[in-house]
Amino acid sequence: MRLLIIHQNFPGQFGHMALAWAARPGWDVRALGRETSPGLPGFQKLYRYKLARLGRKEQHPYLRQMEAATLHGQATARAMLQLRQSGFTPDVILAHPGWGETLYAKDVYPDSKLVHLCEWYYNAEGADLGFDPEFPLTFDDRARIRTWNALHTLNLTNCDVAISPTHWQRSRHPEFFQPKIQVQHEGIDVDSLGPAPQACIRTPSGELLRANDPAKPVITYVARNLEPYRGFHIFMRALEKIQQQHPSCHAVIVGGDGVSYGRKPKDAANWREQMLRDVKLDPLRTHFMGRIPRAEYIKVLQISSAHVYLSYPFVLSWSLLEAMACGTPLIASNTSPVREVLVHGRNARLVKFFDAGALAHEALAQIDSGADQSEHARGARLDVQKYNLRDGLTGYGRAMAMPSSPVDLPSSILEDVTN
The missing domain is CATH 3.40.50.2000 (Glycogen Phosphorylase B;)
Structure with missing residues (x-):
């Protein structure tokens, strides 16, 4: 051949x-x-x-x-x-x-x-x-x-x-x-991925974040680039509400400042800069990681108490499937490509793409329920097996x-x- x-x-x-x-x-x-x-x-x-x-x-x-x-x-x-x-x-x-x-x-x-x-x-x-x-x-x-x-x-x-x-x-x-x-x-390499109760990362500011730490629960967001196609603007608006209601949760955000899809913002160098102008966040609890090595990225998924995946009706990201394989609790947009792999109440919490309030509510509910006890995470690990x-x-x-x-x-x- x-x-x-x-x-x-x-x-x-x-x-x-x-x-x-x-x-x-x-x-x-x-x-x-x-x-x-x-x-x-x-x-x-x-x-x-x-x-x-x-x-x-x-x-x-x-x-x-x-x-x-x-x-x-x-x-x-x-x-x-x-x-x-x-x-x-x-x-x-x-x-x-x-x-x-x-x-x-x-x-x-x-x-x-x-x-x-x-x-x-x-x-x-x-x-x-x-x-x-x-x-x-x-x-x-x-x-x-x-x-x-x-x-x-x-x-x-x-x-x-x-x-x-x-x-x-x-x-x-x-x-x-x-x-x-x-x-x-x-x-995706389903067999090499899974929960890691001892996983931890250190942020650029030196903060040590661990899996299943009730004192510092972690909300995560991952995209190749931080841009509206992957709902970055909605996530940032929701994160402002989350931080206002939860005084100790941290956010770990992975992605570059380029544009993979869509357009650049008109009045800022990139969408991260634009959204930081538009919302008020606690800089001590908001960690922009940029693009990181794969091993570190997997740890980000493994320490997450609530992972947010938002997408326009567009190409499905590998990161969603990898989060499922890691047993990461998911809050995702109720859009067509996402519904092909996620079912609300079975393996994720789904919200309307543009509803930042609902996204904040579901993320906080997930944190309160305890990431290591999530039935949704277990359902996601089971369902992702067909993408091996x-x-x-x-x-x-x-x-x-x-x-x-x-x-x-x-x-x-x-x-x-x-x-």
Whole structure:
């Protein structure tokens, strides 16, 4: 079996799978990533590509993403041509195509099966865009979104098999393409995660915080970047209320000051700065950790008395599943992607996304109930088992082995084409 894995930021979602497949006898597994990709310890066959140039600032705003995708596609195609000239032709190409890397994969390797991880398809209604009334969509936004989908439509057209991590994410793609999309999460390392009654962390200010400490209970919040898409603005408003009502609880907040999704604030360098202007918090009990090593991040989840996960109707975060696996009591937004894995009263407390008062109330109730006694946490640990690495590996393997078949076209479209 010859497999080529493509991800701009390799390994991305494919790390554990790349290592497992590379260890199989008779498998030749190689990868392509951008020159800035971190690589994967223990995986030696990573080839890097570099863009010939960046997109031009004078490009029409609607077309900037497509120009960037074309540049990524060209750079990756050049790297694949070199692989082909060296004698490597993959049986399967597994890729995250979100930046355009596989636009020309079939031109280099027409007989290779192309399997795409399809994370998202933009919609002006019913999902993330326009969800938050604080950030309404303009007509210009809607027009830009429609043009952006050109790349994702090409990706769906070009691939032989598509995979979405959750049913919700699959449902955001055009109904016409959904028969082509399998639902399979990549999996998280459930087996290595769990409660740790002795866990502790030290904050940047020197505060020592421990699991299950009734004198200093801990509320936690985690995101790649602190931004509205993950409800950071709602969390901060709730935290102000929580601190007013609970004089000894601490908040540990993990995440960077960049923007992964959405826009920067207009009048501040980042959303952390913006929200610290808008709310009054006790600086001695509010700990911004920034981005931290994975081992420290897991300890943050393990010391938590109440972990807050908020999300627009958007891609589900691995951090939610990892919090479930750690047995961390959860207070989460009652939004579509979250409801796929959490059930109010069984494995979490769910609140309306925009209701900071309800979020504060549920967080305080969770603290008062005792994190180590939470039935919800036990339910979450049980339910997250279906997102384990073994099932992810098996499901992806099954998708790669599927026979290649195009989407069935409606007979009316076929008639139009033949006429």
